[in-house]
Amino acid sequence: MxxxxxxxxCRFDPIGRGQPAASPRAAGSRRCALAAITLLGxxxxxxxAAARSDDSxxxxxxxxxxxxxxxxxxxxxxxKRLARxxxxxxxxxxxxxxxxxxxxxxxxxxxxxxxxxxxxxxTGVIEDYLHRQxxxxxxxxxxxxxxxxxxxxxxxxxxxxxxxxxADARFEPARGELREAGRLLSDLAESAERxxxxxxxxxxxxxxxxxxxxxxxxxxxxxELIALQRNIEAELARTRTNQALSYPAGSPDRAHALNxxxxxxxxxxxxxxxxxxxxxxxxxxxxxxxxxxxAATARRTLDAVEQAEPPAGVGLEVRAERLRLALSVxxxxxxxxxxxxxxxxxxxxDRILREGxxxxxxxxxxxxxxxxxxxxxxxxxxAADNNRQSAAHWREQATAMQQTIDQTYGPxxxxxxxxxxxxxxxxxxxxxxADVQLLIDAADDLYRAGRIEDALAGYDRAAHAAxxxxxxxxxxxxxxxxxxxxxRRDDHAExxxxxxxxxxxxxxxxxxxxxxxxxxxxxxxxxxxxxxxxTSAAMTxxxxxxxxxxxxxxxxxxxxxxxxxxLRLRLGRIELECGRxxxxxxxxxxxxxxxxxxKQARGEMRRSVAGLQKSGRLADALAADAASPEMLARLAxxxxxxxxxxxxxxxxxxxxxxxxxxxxxxxxxxxxxxRAVEARSPEGSDRWFRAKYAVAELHFRLxxxxxxxxxxxxxxxxxxxLGGPAMREQFERLLGRCERSGERAGTDPR
Amino acid sequence: xxxMIDVIFLLLIFFVCTASxxxxxxxxxxxxxxxxxxxxxxxxxxxxxxxxxxVIGLKWSDAAPAWEINGRRYGDLAQxxxxxxxxxxxxxxxxxxxxxxxRVPMEHVVDLYDLCRAVGxxxxxxxxxxxx
Numbered sequence: 003m004x005x006x007x008x009x010x011x012c013r014f015d016p017i018g019r020g021q022p023a024a025s026p027r028a029a030g031s032r033r034c035a036l037a038a039i040t041l042l043g044x045x046x047x048x049x050x051a052a053a054r055s056d057d058s059x060x061x062x063x064x065x066x067x068x069x070x071x072x073x074x075x076x077x078x079x080x081x082k083r084l085a086r087x088x089x090x091x092x093x094x095x096x097x098x099x100x101x102x103x104x105x106x107x108x109x110x111x112x113x114x115x116x117x118x119x120x121x122x123x124x125t126g127v128i129e130d131y132l133h134r135q136x137x138x139x140x141x142x143x144x145x146x147x148x149x150x151x152x153x154x155x156x157x158x159x160x161x162x163x164x165x166x167x168x169a170d171a172r173f174e175p176a177r178g179e180l181r182e183a184g185r186l187l188s189d190l191a192e193s194a195e196r197x198x199x200x201x202x203x204x205x206x207x208x209x210x211x212x213x214x215x216x217x218x219x220x221x222x223x224x225x226e227l228i229a230l231q232r233n234i235e236a237e238l239a240r241t242r243t244n245q246a247l248s249y250p251a252g253s254p255d256r257a258h259a260l261n262x263x264x265x266x267x268x269x270x271x272x273x274x275x276x277x278x279x280x281x282x283x284x285x286x287x288x289x290x291x292x293x294x295x296x297a298a299t300a301r302r303t304l305d306a307v308e309q310a311e312p313p314a315g316v317g318l319e320v321r322a323e324r325l326r327l328a329l330s331v332x333x334x335x336x337x338x339x340x341x342x343x344x345x346x347x348x349x350x351x352d353r354i355l356r357e358g359x360x361x362x363x364x365x366x367x368x369x370x371x372x373x374x375x376x377x378x379x380x381x382x383x384x385a386a387d388n389n390r391q392s393a394a395h396w397r398e399q400a401t402a403m404q405q406t407i408d409q410t411y412g413p414x415x416x417x418x419x420x421x422x423x424x425x426x427x428x429x430x431x432x433x434x435x436a437d438v439q440l441l442i443d444a445a446d447d448l449y450r451a452g453r454i455e456d457a458l459a460g461y462d463r464a465a466h467a468a469x470x471x472x473x474x475x476x477x478x479x480x481x482x483x484x485x486x487x488x489x490r491r492d493d494h495a496e497x498x499x500x501x502x503x504x505x506x507x508x509x510x511x512x513x514x515x516x517x518x519x520x521x522x523x524x525x526x527x528x529x530x531x532x533x534x535x536x537t538s539a540a541m542t543x544x545x546x547x548x549x550x551x552x553x554x555x556x557x558x559x560x561x562x563x564x565x566x567x568x569l570r571l572r573l574g575r576i577e578l579e580c581g582r583x584x585x586x587x588x589x590x591x592x593x594x595x596x597x598x599x600x601k602q603a604r605g606e607m608r609r610s611v612a613g614l615q616k617s618g619r620l621a622d623a624l625a626a627d628a629a630s631p632e633m634l635a636r637l638a639x640x641x642x643x644x645x646x647x648x649x650x651x652x653x654x655x656x657x658x659x660x661x662x663x664x665x666x667x668x669x670x671x672x673x674x675x676x677r678a679v680e681a682r683s684p685e686g687s688d689r690w691f692r693a694k695y696a697v698a699e700l701h702f703r704l705x706x707x708x709x710x711x712x713x714x715x716x717x718x719x720x721x722x723x724l725g726g727p728a729m730r731e732q733f734e735r736l737l738g739r740c741e742r743s744g745e746r747a748g749t750d751p752r
Numbered sequence: 753x754x755x756m757i758d759v760i761f762l763l764l765i766f767f768v769c770t771a772s773x774x775x776x777x778x779x780x781x782x783x784x785x786x787x788x789x790x791x792x793x794x795x796x797x798x799x800x801x802x803x804x805x806x807v808i809g810l811k812w813s814d815a816a817p818a819w820e821i822n823g824r825r826y827g828d829l830a831q832x833x834x835x836x837x838x839x840x841x842x843x844x845x846x847x848x849x850x851x852x853x854x855r856v857p858m859e860h861v862v863d864l865y866d867l868c869r870a871v872g873x874x875x876x877x878x879x880x881x882x883x884x
Contacts, residue, residue: 685823697802716846719839720804721824
């Protein structure tokens with residue numbers, strides 16, 4: 003909350019109203035506009051009170067509801083009261099104004115997607131009233147409310163555009179609203195002046211704007227009309243200042259709008275000091291001169307304000323304005339003038355800084371922000387001069403001030419300060435020397451401001467800096483955060499790329515596996531989006547290949563992850579769909595037997611085996627390196643009569659694939675499997691000879707060369723050809739080894 | 753006393769004359785599993801594991817016997833003998849199964865059986881035809 007009486011740059015406190023903020027970026031501007039509407043409400047109330055000298059209980063009740071954010075209740079109350087037929091014309095006008103004010107405040111406090119509708123409804127309420135009662139009492143004030151609705155909306159949009167970056171196109175909606183507000187206020191100013199003259203001369207009202215009450219008397223006295231005129235002029239000056247700030251610094255449009263604002267604020271600044279418009283107008287005038295580049299007049303205006311011994315809040319505003327003036331046109335980007343760097347009045351800055359942040363025990367968010375701008379400017383200048391020591395000093399000062407603002411004031415000021423620092427960190431080369439956390443915080447602030455590209459670049463820079471310092475964890479966190487932003491934006495290509503990059507770069511990080519799964523998710527979303535939009539077959543095929551490659555990469559890097567089996571099933575299905583049953587079999591075979599998807603995996607394996615049998619490539623596929631013993635075991639169980647499968651499993655066992663068991667045990671299992679193969683193969687067939695040889699060899703490997711030798715000799719007696727020249731050679735070679743081994747052991751191999 | 757000794761001698765002569773010294777049939781090496789009987793497959797002895805049993809087929813072709821050992825044909829009994837002797841040399845006591853066609857005269861069966869026994873193959877079994 004801003005301390006009571008503090009005056010931000012637009013003469014009212016845009017924060018601390020307690021309304022829920024839709025987004026940090028919008029919050030400040032919304033609150034600013036909210037306060038504008040509150041001010042308007044105050045103006046209306048004061049006029050109404052002057053006219054009637056009593057404040058109705060309804061208005062106090064509605065104001066209380068709005069203050070507590072109970073807009074819906076306030077709206078219901080207004081609409082119900084307006085539906086009654088026994089209202090006087092004055093009461094109807096008052097309630098209409100309250101209704102429109104409620105909707106406008108609600109709009110300002112709402113998220114962007116609801117805001118437009120509420121503003122439209124507020125405008126609708128006013129238009130409906132004016133359509134039905136163009137000559138009703140207080141119609142002038144209702145038109146004034148309509149103009150302020152546009153002004154509040156325009157100011158909100160301008161601040162949002164400013165926070166989101168100074169791209170010219172972003173300001174166009176704000177300019178449209180401000181133009182409309184200016185037009186309405188100008189018309190009102192003419193009408194009010196005409197009416198005032200008519201009231202002064204006692205002439206009957208000529209225009210429809212001339213309000214008369216139900217007994218035929220003018221609703222507003224001359225004095226009230228003069229007060230209204232001043233309010234209109236002040237709001238028009240505010241409109242012009244906002245318009246000026248929506249144009250680039252130094253542009254003719256900005257200069258023109260500022261000159262108009264100066265013209266309007268001049269008479270208001272001469273109001274007596276007890277007038278509520280006095281101090282804001284004088285400060286506004288000084289600010290307008292500064293923005294116009296007329297530093298001397300701005301300084302004189304501020305001197306005059308200071309000499310008049312203003313309240314503490316105004317005094318602090320003067321200091322802030324002086325600081326900005328001393329920064330001349332060298333304010334940091336993001337400051338309200340957005341000017342380019344030129345010169346800095348170091349002596350003045352030094353003097354103002356020595357005056358301190360407090361005045362009569364009070365501080366000001368505006369002054370603290372000006373201090374921050376000063377520190378940032380000094381930091382930037384030191385960095386440009388390659389003065390690293392000085393740059394580090396100013397950087398520390400700026401960071402400390404940003405933290406002070408963060409702890410002292412509301413979210414609007416926190417956000418503005420953080421954004422200023424973030425922009426500085428983004429642009430100043432020596433920022434990388436600072437704590438990496440500063441870079442990450444800056445990127446966070448840019449993200450909250452809706453400047454996604456800048457935020458992503460900031461995270462990349464932080465990740466790079468952290469990696470250079472060997473801080474792998476922070477580098478991962480920064481890169482992950484950037485990927486998460488892309489994920490949240492549903493930018494599938496970018497999110498997928500970033501998640502893959504971060505996970506593959508640091509696969510040992512505990513979050514790497516999950517990040518890679520997100521990369522897979524986004525690759526899948528790309529395919530889904532492609533099929534929904536009718537992407538060409540070639541493109542879909544390419545996306546599918548990328549997706550499959552990601553799955554393979556995941557299984558290569560995290561073969562034991564909790565999701566690995568599910569991904570294997572997915573990859574196996576893709577391989578099958580792409581006509582690669584061997585690859586599908588290899589992947590599916592690695593799915594754990596106790597997995598919850600083991601049944602589905604078996605089904606897909608059957609499809610794979612069927613495909614391989616059809617193409618006659620089953621044996622090759624089973625002999626491939628990719629075939630795991632686990633997969634072959636499952637296949638052997640599923641296909642007990644399939645010789646290729648049984649033999650491949652036996653071969654895998656004999657090769658010692660089951661690493662978690664003792665070799666001897668594996669060899670015994672292999673022997674059992676080969677015995678089964680032999681028993682199920684016709685005697686004398688190729689497979690039978692292979693199995694026989696394998697049995698003999700396994701006996702030999704198990705340390706039983708005599709048994710192996712007997713087997714071979716018996717086979718040789720009964721089948722002297724030994725299954726052909728190739729097998730015969732193997733048999734003879736093994737027999738020779740058996741005999742030699744037997745001789746070494748001192749036993750008769752025969 | 754004398755008559756008692758006479759009776760004892762007579763009984764002794766009776767038991768000596770009636771005693772049989774042939775082993776009972778159920779322990780003969782050749783066993784036949786009859787159709788319908790419940791067969792209990794006993795695991796082969798460890799030393800015979802993975803050593804092929806010899807399946808000798810005896811067929812009747814062109815009014816003459818024909819021999820096969822584990823699917824390979826042999827022209828005469830001498831060749832069969834040579835093979836059996838060779839196997840006996842590698843692993844004595846290999847089991848032998850005789851698969852005899854019903855048309856083969858009994859004398860050839862007896863010859864083959866005697867050959868197996870002569871070579872030293874004591875575990876000779878007959879494969880029985882299972883009537884449908």
